[in-house]
Amino acid sequence: MTARSLQSGASARERAATPSLWSRIWQNDAPGYLFLLPWLIGFLGLTIGPMITSLYLSFTDFDLLTSPDWVGANNYMRMFTNDPKFWASMRVTMFFVVFSVPLKLAFALAVAMLLNRGIKGLPMYRALFYLPSLLGASVAIAILWRQIFAGDGLVNKLLLVFGIEGPSWISNPKTSLWTLIILSIWQFGSPMIIFLAGLRQIPQDMYEAASLDGASKWRQFVKITLPLLTPVVFFNAIIQTIEAFKSFTPAFIISGGTGNPINSTLFYTLYLYQEAFGFFRMGYASALAWVLLALVGIFTAFSFLTSKYWVHYDE
Amino acid sequence: MSTPIQLRRLVKAYGDIEVVHGIDLDIDPGEFTVFVGPSGCGKSTLLRMIAGLEPITGGDLLIDGERMNDVPAARRGIAMVFQSYALYPHMNVYQNLAFGLETAKAPKAEIQERVQRAAEILQIVPLLQRKPKQLSGGQRQRVAIGRAIVREPRIFLFDEPLSNLDAELRVQMRVEIAKLHNDLGNTMIYVTHDQVEAMTMADKIVVLRAGVIEQAGAPLELYNNPKNLFVAGFIGSPKMNFLTASDDGAGIKVAGNNVNLSRSVAGTATLGVRPEHITIAEGSGIKLADITVDLVENLGGQTVVYATTSDGQPLNIVLEGQRKVELGSTVGAYIDPARLHLFNAEGNAI
Numbered sequence: 001m002t003a004r005s006l007q008s009g010a011s012a013r014e015r016a017a018t019p020s021l022w023s024r025i026w027q028n029d030a031p032g033y034l035f036l037l038p039w040l041i042g043f044l045g046l047t048i049g050p051m052i053t054s055l056y057l058s059f060t061d062f063d064l065l066t067s068p069d070w071v072g073a074n075n076y077m078r079m080f081t082n083d084p085k086f087w088a089s090m091r092v093t094m095f096f097v098v099f100s101v102p103l104k105l106a107f108a109l110a111v112a113m114l115l116n117r118g119i120k121g122l123p124m125y126r127a128l129f130y131l132p133s134l135l136g137a138s139v140a141i142a143i144l145w146r147q148i149f150a151g152d153g154l155v156n157k158l159l160l161v162f163g164i165e166g167p168s169w170i171s172n173p174k175t176s177l178w179t180l181i182i183l184s185i186w187q188f189g190s191p192m193i194i195f196l197a198g199l200r201q202i203p204q205d206m207y208e209a210a211s212l213d214g215a216s217k218w219r220q221f222v223k224i225t226l227p228l229l230t231p232v233v234f235f236n237a238i239i240q241t242i243e244a245f246k247s248f249t250p251a252f253i254i255s256g257g258t259g260n261p262i263n264s265t266l267f268y269t270l271y272l273y274q275e276a277f278g279f280f281r282m283g284y285a286s287a288l289a290w291v292l293l294a295l296v297g298i299f300t301a302f303s304f305l306t307s308k309y310w311v312h313y314d315e
Numbered sequence: 316m317s318t319p320i321q322l323r324r325l326v327k328a329y330g331d332i333e334v335v336h337g338i339d340l341d342i343d344p345g346e347f348t349v350f351v352g353p354s355g356c357g358k359s360t361l362l363r364m365i366a367g368l369e370p371i372t373g374g375d376l377l378i379d380g381e382r383m384n385d386v387p388a389a390r391r392g393i394a395m396v397f398q399s400y401a402l403y404p405h406m407n408v409y410q411n412l413a414f415g416l417e418t419a420k421a422p423k424a425e426i427q428e429r430v431q432r433a434a435e436i437l438q439i440v441p442l443l444q445r446k447p448k449q450l451s452g453g454q455r456q457r458v459a460i461g462r463a464i465v466r467e468p469r470i471f472l473f474d475e476p477l478s479n480l481d482a483e484l485r486v487q488m489r490v491e492i493a494k495l496h497n498d499l500g501n502t503m504i505y506v507t508h509d510q511v512e513a514m515t516m517a518d519k520i521v522v523l524r525a526g527v528i529e530q531a532g533a534p535l536e537l538y539n540n541p542k543n544l545f546v547a548g549f550i551g552s553p554k555m556n557f558l559t560a561s562d563d564g565a566g567i568k569v570a571g572n573n574v575n576l577s578r579s580v581a582g583t584a585t586l587g588v589r590p591e592h593i594t595i596a597e598g599s600g601i602k603l604a605d606i607t608v609d610l611v612e613n614l615g616g617q618t619v620v621y622a623t624t625s626d627g628q629p630l631n632i633v634l635e636g637q638r639k640v641e642l643g644s645t646v647g648a649y650i651d652p653a654r655l656h657l658f659n660a661e662g663n664a665i
Contacts (some may be wrong), residue, residue, distance in 0.1 A: 203399060203401065205399045208395075209395070209397060210414070210418075211368070211387075211389065212366065212394065213418045214389030214390075214418050214419055215389075215414075215418045219418060223403075228403075228405065230405075314448065
């Protein structure tokens with residue numbers, strides 16, 4: 001036997017002894033994929049599949065009863081050039097986002113700072129303040145809110161005690177959206193809990209060093225607390241803004257699904273719902289959904305891009 | 316600027332629990348005082364009371380003769396260096412140094428000048444634009460000290476400032492802080508649990524235990540004349556040996572051996588012997604005991620012998636130079652009687 005044939009014999013034996021790539025993957029990774037499968041089926045079937053379908057439908061005319069008709073970019077063209085209701089819903093949603101998110105975050109931070117002062121019964125307060133976050137988006141709370149701000153509701157009854165006759169907050173186009181903003185602020189529990197955790201992370205030494213330097217509580221807040229809390233502010237701002245863009249239930253319940261008075265509570269998602277399930281314009285509704293996704297995506301990308309200028313990460 | 320500090324019956328209590336029990340202490344102008352003691356002895360609490368970070372429950376704190384109990388921290392003329400450095404991570408070194416002066420609304424030109432001067436003293440000028448996370452431990456410590464210097468305070472307080480550094484850097488920074496004290500001449504109070512730091516840096520060491528001062532004095536005074544067993548055991552490295560001694564009227568006996576001492580005690584006592592004061596060469600002082608050698612460590616400059624007396628009491632010896640000592644051998648331990656410390660049953664020096 002030559003040296004060459006000896007070598008080729010040895011490598012053949014090695015090949016026989018070494019399991020193939022697929023069998024190795026099967027042996028080593030199969031249990032992992034098996035455990036992943038339920039999630040993967042859900043993700044592909046319930047998220048990716050409908051997303052691709054809706055992207056396709058956004059370029060069609062589809063009423064659920066007949067098969068979709070390809071219309072190209074017509075839905076998108078109509079949205080931006082010939083649909084005042086689209087712009088009305090966009091204005092309402094932007095107004096809601098611009099006012100509800102900062103106000104909610106400011107309120108959440110204020111309460112978190114109060115709770116961070118080491119008060120007695122902190123777990124109880126924490127749970128109580130968190131409760132509205134759990135209940136806030138529910139139908140029941142939206143109905144309750146409608147009663148509170150109705151013409152003969154609790155708010156006006158309280159105002160009457162002081163001799164003030166309040167309007168019907170919900171049916172007045174100037175105030176109706178503000179009732180929804182207040183409802184949103186009332187659900188401050190979730191960002192508050194995150195702020196509280198962030199505040200706990202700031203070392204006490206820094207405040208002590210600042211107080212030795214003569215820094216007032218306000219200066220300590222502006223120069224130490226806020227900058228060190230920016231990662232948490234950033235996180236909360238992103239999450240709450242996305243939530244605000246997606247807000248639907250309160251506007252649907254309070255306006256009875258109409259977005260009235262005078263479209264003043266016509267949230268983008270409510271308009272989308274009306275188009276999809278009120279008029280069965282599934283193609284147009286899909287296009288609306290994709291525009292909302294793009295809008296949220298642009299906002300989030302912009303936030304991440306600008307974050308390096310104002311978010312301070314330690315270490 | 317040299318400022319005296321007086322503590323008069325200073326008390327700190329959290330609710331019903333008193334942790335600092337009526338401390339009396341005088342710190343002279345320009346003195347470098349070190350508070351030393353085991354964890355929980357109240358040394359940091361005492362420092363924080365002086366700084367104004369902890370309210371004083373009772374007694375008086377006088378700075379330059381003025382009662383400071385109710386004066387806010389910022390108006391005591393004190394700067395403090397924290398164990399964690401407490402640098403603001405979102406500010407660069409310059410901004411960290413300038414923070415106190417900006418808070419005090421000092422003119423911009425003055426801030427710039429004082430920051431520059433402090434940075435030059437601490438040799439951190441090239442680091443001024445860096446963020447704390449871009450600095451090493453030693454550099455952070457310098458910035459923390461710099462932040463104290465720029466304020467030009469009357470008194471510097473240091474709360475275990477070197478405990479986060481590695482051994483080599485600790486020695487280096489120790490020297491630098493001592494130099495800084497020499498250059499600035501301010502009154503400084505330094506808290507540590509490391510007695511080597513205390514011995515090397517202090518003009519005055521204050522040994523604390525459970526909220527009371529066990530002994531205060533110059534480092535060598537505490538080393539040579541410890542008032543009690545606690546101070547004797549705490550000051551000095553390696554730790555002082557403690558041997559049980561008895562006196563039956565015929566002289567003091569240690570491990571069955573008569574120790575020829577002019578002093579006497581009633582009943583049992585403790586004999587304190589520093590490892591570096593013992594020799595194994597016959598004729599060097601009086602014989603302390605016969606010992607069996609358990610372990611020998613050759614450190615090059617010193618030889619450390621771990622031994623046991625005939626009645627089983629451990630005895631550590633530090634011999635100068637490189638010495639050949641056989642493991643398991645029995646040798647005599649000798650000492651100059653003037654170097655012996657005798658403590659009564661209550662642990663107080665006789």
